[in-house]
Amino acid sequence: MHGEIITIGDELISGRVRDRNANYLSTRLSSMGIIVTAISTIGDNPEAIIETLDRAIMRSEFVLVCGGLGPTEDDITAKVAAQFLDCPLILDEKVLEYIKHSMKERGLPWVNAYEKLAYVPKGARLIDPQGQACGFYCLSNETPVFFLPGVPEEVRYLADSNVLPLLVSYDSKRAxxxxxxxxxxxxxxxxxxxxxxxxxxxxxxxxxxxxxxxxxxxxxxxxxxxxxxxxxxxxxxxxxxxxxxxxxxxxxxDLSSIETSIGQIMKNKGLRLAVAESCTGGLISHRVTSVSGSSEYFERAVVVYSNNSKIDLLNVPAETIEIHGAVSAETAASMAQGIRSISQTDIGLATTGIAGPTGGTKEKPVGTVFIALADKEGVEVERFHFSGSREQVKILTAQTALNWVLRG
Amino acid sequence: MHGEIITIGDELISGRVRDRNANYLSTRLSSMGIIVTAISTIGDNPEAIIETLDRAIMRSEFVLVCGGLGPTEDDITAKVAAQFLDCPLILDEKVLEYIKHSMKERGLPWVNAYEKLAYVPKGARLIDPQGQACGFYCLSNETPVFFLPGVPEEVRYLADSNVLPLLVSYDSKRAxxxxxxxxxxxxxxxxxxxxxxxxxxxxxxxxxxxxxxxxxxxxxxxxxxxxxxxxxxxxxxxxxxxxxxxxxxxxxxDLSSIETSIGQIMKNKGLRLAVAESCTGGLISHRVTSVSGSSEYFERAVVVYSNNSKIDLLNVPAETIEIHGAVSAETAASMAQGIRSISQTDIGLATTGIAGPTGGTKEKPVGTVFIALADKEGVEVERFHFSGSREQVKILTAQTALNWVLRG
The missing domain is CATH 3.30.70.2860 (Alpha-Beta Plaits)
Known part of the structure; x- marks a missing residue:
C-alpha cells in the first residue's frame, strides 16, 4: 500500500516552523511496510489545498493531511475539506461537548474560538476527539483521506490510536x-x-x-x-x-542511542558515573539524564566554566591552570580525577576546550578539545580538533566523550 | 517572486531523517520577500523526480532542488537532472580537481566514490564547488532550476553565497x-x-x-x-x-532567545550566574552556554542528581532532604542559596523535581517541580506541575527557570 502526506500551514512554507508531523507519520508508516511516496507542504491557501488533494487522490491509495484545524483565523482546512468533498460544514455538538469537558479537566480557560474546532464536513467520520482538536476522515473516490490537526502531540496520539489501525484495515496486499x-x-x-x-x-x-x-x-x-x-x-x-x-x-x-547503551552497561556492571564539563557546558549531563532511570548510575556533574570553579570544585591545582592553561591535557586529567574522587564514582569524565567562535589562539585554535576519562586504572587524556560552529563543537565533544564511556 | 522547493531522498519520505534544508531555504527566502508556495519531498525515484520537476517548472518562477548529489549508489539526482534537461552527464575536471584538493586539505582519505560528485549535466553552470559536493543550475523554459546537495551545512553555504544573490537578480518586481x-x-x-x-x-x-x-x-x-x-x-x-x-x-x-537576552542583561548589569540542577540534568547550563561569550557571566553549574551531591556540593542540610524530601521547596531554596554562596555569584538558580516517567507519588506526582532563585535580597521558591514526557518536563522546567532569571 502506498500513499502520501500533505502538511498545511503558512508557517511551514515560510520556514517559521519546521514540520514535525510528516516525519513522524512516515516513520510509523514505513515501519508497518506502508510506503510513503511523497510529502507535500503548502500554505493556508484554498486553491493550493484543493489542487494538492486532487492530485494526491488520483495517484495514491491513501492521503494523510495535517494542519489548519486549529482555533485561529488562519486555520482553514476544515472549510476547504468541506468544499473539496462538496458537502456543508456542520457543528458537531458531541465534539463541542468533549472540547468543553476536556478544557475544564485540564484547568484551562474556555475561549470562544474553540467552538470553531467542532465544525466538520457533513458525513465525515470523526477520529477520536482528544484535547483541543480532533480529526476526521472520509472516502473520496474510494481513497481514504484523513484530516488531522497540526499540533505534533495530537497528531501522534490520533495516528497511533486510530489512523494507522484504520489504514492497515484498508491494506489487503501488505508485504x-x-x-x-x-x-x-x-x-x-x-x-x-x-x-x-x-x-x-x-x-x-x-x-x-x-x-x-x-x-x-x-x-x-x-x-x-x-x-x-x-x-x-x-x-x-x-x-x-x-x-x-x-x-x-x-x-x-534502531531506537537506542549512546546514552541508553551507557545506561544498560552501567546498570549491568553496577558502575556509577560523574562528569566535569567545561566546553560542553552541561550537554553531556543533559544527554545522560535524558534516559529514564539514569539517577541509578549518574551521581553528579559539574559545569566548571570559570577557573575558580575548576579549582574549588575539582581540586585542579591553580598552577596546573597557570602553567598549562584551562584548555590542556593536564587540566582535563585533573578534572576527570577530581570529579571521580569527590563523587566517589567508578568513572570520572571531563571535557575542556574552545567551543568558539572566539577564544582561539595559534597553539589552541577554536575546536581544540581535551577529553579525559578516569577510572580505577588511572586517567587517560586525548586531544581532539573539531571543526564547525559553537553548537557543532559542543555536540562533537559530547558525542566523542560519551562514545569513550560506552567503549570503556 | 514565487517559487518552490523540492527535496529528494528515500530517507526523507521513509521518515528516517528529518529534512533540514527546506526549512532553512524557505526562512531565508521569506526574509527576502520571496514567496515559497510549496515544498515537495520525494524519494530517489527517477519518474517521481521528473514529474515533480515538470509540475514545478510550469507553475513557479524558480525551483530549488536539494539532495541526491552525494557519493553513494542511491544518489541519482545529477543523472535524472541530465535526463530532465535532455543533455548528457559529463565529468567536470575542474570540479574533480577541487574535490581532491579539498579532501587533502581537510586531512580526509580519498575514496573513489567521490569521483561521482564531479559529474554534472552538460551546459549547467556550476555553483561554487565547496567541500565534498558542489551544486549547479540551469534554465528550463526560462525558469531557473538550482540543484544543491543534501548535506545541510553545504546547502546553507551554497544558498547564502550563491543561490540567493542569483535569485534576487532574476526578481524584477520585489515587494x-x-x-x-x-x-x-x-x-x-x-x-x-x-x-x-x-x-x-x-x-x-x-x-x-x-x-x-x-x-x-x-x-x-x-x-x-x-x-x-x-x-x-x-x-x-x-x-x-x-x-x-x-x-x-x-x-x-526574532533571532533572540531567553538565553541570549539573559546574556545581554548579565553583561549590561555586570551580574554573574550559577545554577544547581537536579531534574533538568544540565539542560539549563547547556542553554546558557550555547550563547557565545557566556563565560563572562556564567560561573558554574552543578548537576546534583544524588542526595549526597546536594549535601556535599551545595551544603543542603541532610535533615532538609530527610524531612522534606529532595523534591521540596526547602531543598530547592537551599540549593539556590548554596550554589550562589559557593560560587559567589549574584544569582543562584536551582531546580528539583520529578521528570518521570517513574518516581512520582500521590503527594508529588510526575511533573512536580520546584524552582528557586537566590539573589542578594534572599531566596524565592515556586512549585509547578508540568505535564508531558520526561523530555517535555525537562524543557518546561528549564524554560520556566530561565524566564524567571530574565524577568529578574
Missing part, C-alpha cells in the same frame, strides 16, 4: 518489511558507502540507505519478504555482514 | 516585506488568537501567523509595502499594538 538502523560515528558517508559496496540488491528486496544525521551517519537495512520468518532471517544475515564491515564504528542501533 | 516574530511563553495558541483579534488585515497587507513551537508559541507579524520606509513604519506600529496585548508573555523576538 512484510523488516528494517534495522545502524548508527555510525567516525566514518564519512562515502567511506561507509565503499565499505558496504555490493550489500544492497534491489532485485532481492534488500535496500541500504545512507542518512547523515549529525554527528552520526545512519545506515538502514530494509528487507521485503512474503513472510515474517523469511524477512527476519534474511535481515539478521545481512545485518551481520554489515556489522562485520563497519565495526568498530557502530555506536547504536 | 518590500518586513517581519517580526514574537516568542510567547505561558499563553495557549487560542488565547493569543483571541487577544490579537482584529489586528490582522489581509487587505492592508498585514498578516499575523500563529506557530506552536514547544514550549513557546510564536506569533509572526508580516507587513508588505512598496517601500522600505512604509514597511518599517507600519511594522513598528503593529508590533507596539501586539506587544501591548500580549505583555507580559513575550519572552524573545
Amino acid at each position: 512484510v518489511v523488516r528494517q534495522r538502523v545502524l548508527k555510525i560515528f567516525g566514518l564519512q558517508e562515502a567511506q561507509i558507502g565503499e565499505l558496504l559496496e555490493g550489500v544492497a540488491n534491489q532485485d532481492t528486496g534488500v535496500l541500504i540507505g545512507y542518512y547523515p544525521n549529525f554527528p552520526e551517519n545512519h545506515v538502514s537495512i530494509t528487507v521485503r519478504r512474503q513472510t515474517v520468518g523469511e524477512a527476519e532471517k534474511d535481515l539478521l544475515e545481512i545485518e551481520k555482514e554489515v556489522e562485520k564491515r563497519l565495526d568498530p564504528y557502530i555506536v547504536a542501533k | 518590500v516585506v518586513r517581519q517580526r516574530v514574537l516568542k510567547i511563553f505561558g499563553l495557549q495558541e487560542a488565547q493569543i488568537g483571541e487577544l490579537l483579534e482584529g489586528v490582522a488585515n489581509q487587505d492592508t497587507g498585514v498578516l499575523i501567523g500563529y506557530y506552536p513551537n514547544f514550549p513557546e508559541n510564536h506569533v509572526s507579524i508580516t507587513v508588505r509595502r512598496q517601500t522600505v520606509g512604509e514597511a518599517e513604519k507600519d511594522l513598528l506600529e503593529i508590533e507596539k499594538e501586539v506587544e501591548k496585548r500580549l505583555d507580559p508573555y513575550i519572552v524573545a523576538k
